[in-house]
Amino acid sequence: MKALYGHSTTAIKTKWYSAFQSPQGAPNILATQDPKIHVAIRRRFAPAFKMTVLLRQEDSMQTYLDKLWKSLEKPASDGRIIDMCHYTETVTWDIIGQLSFGEPLGEIAGPKGLDLVSILNKLLVMSTILGHVWGQIAWVDNPVTRFIGIKNPLQEAFEWASLKVRQHEEADRSGIESDMVDYLLSYKDPQGNPATHLEVVEGAFAVNGAGADTVGITMRAALYHLTSHPKVLQKLREEIDAVDTAEPLSYKQTQQLPYLKAVVRESLRMYPSVPGQLYRIVPLGGLLINGHFIPSGTVVGISSLAQNRDTAIFGQDADIFNPDRWIGDESKARYLEAALFNFGGTGPRSCPGRDLAMIELYKFVAQMVQKFDFELVDQAHPFSVKTYFFAIQSDMQMRLAHRKRSVGTHKQSAET
């Protein structure tokens, strides 16, 4: 992991990733191979991903979580079976839309009839497959396809994103909480040059592609593991109920709850959103890994599905959901955390959205447990999964009920 995905790695991505590059755009953060171009893009992103900036957006995040809880109230009252995929998708797209473009994107039909979510899902399928094919996106987006009217599914979404950036450029945004487009627009490189329009569009767009489904997948993974481990769910409820508040738990409050943190980490470990190998090219001089020499130029990669279940790291019970492995020994927990591969390591190409994802995940799991009892309709078939870069679940049938002991009554009942 350190050699390929650590701080000082010189291993670059393979051309497979170029399939994620939109033909009409500026270099894309996920796709670009060139380390110099990539460093410049990451610098542009950095201000928007600072923890202090993300925490300023917590209220906005909470607005969409509240909207989610509200929409779950009726199904929880009448016991109707619901598809949790729909609800978790909606909230994560709302949050990322708000944080990036300043408007929620969760209402699946998307902004003004543009079905951004399904466009991005199409892109994911297309790019994952075309990544392996010579010529890649050129097969579906070239002068001939354009002449006969076949549109690259990305184009429509790209035009929408461009319009949104234009609106930001032209509007008086004083007094409005900055979103990622604002941060990207106000950035100046070390020579004092601002980003171009296309660079801002590509940046805000990439964040949407990478920052919604990945989080939703982990939310569903946590719900699945909690429903299949009633003792874990009970222990988590007790920890959460002991916080004396009627309000939805804040991020700060969740950080005082070791068992919640263990449940979220263990859910990530068991069900990585990006389970495939992250392809890299072995740099000049080759690599000596565990006594094996790998020549320069070889394409290699680690899969988080394999790494996160390595018994040499996580122990003989690595295939089992066991949050207790994270509890009691801080140095062991730190070691395990450093070995988790969900976010692509710690190096230059690791996930810049990790902190944002963790804020969303801690708040979602804590508040869901605060508010509802929940069960899967069929524990043996929790959902279907299709993996195209992301392992996206569908059809997660669940039944909810309002918690009998409502939040904040803990202290009251003790006093009475």
Ligand code: HEM
């Ligand atoms: C549980 C949630 C998430 C997981 C598991 C995850 C996972 C990953 C992984 C594995 C990579 C490396 C991909 C590769 O090397 O092929 C990555 C990169 C990236 N992620 Fe995330 N991610 C998550 C959430 C987010 C969020 C919330 C955002 C944005 C708000 C985001 C933005 C990005 C971007 C822009 C990259 C490309 C980084 C680069 O190449 O420099 N991710 N993510």
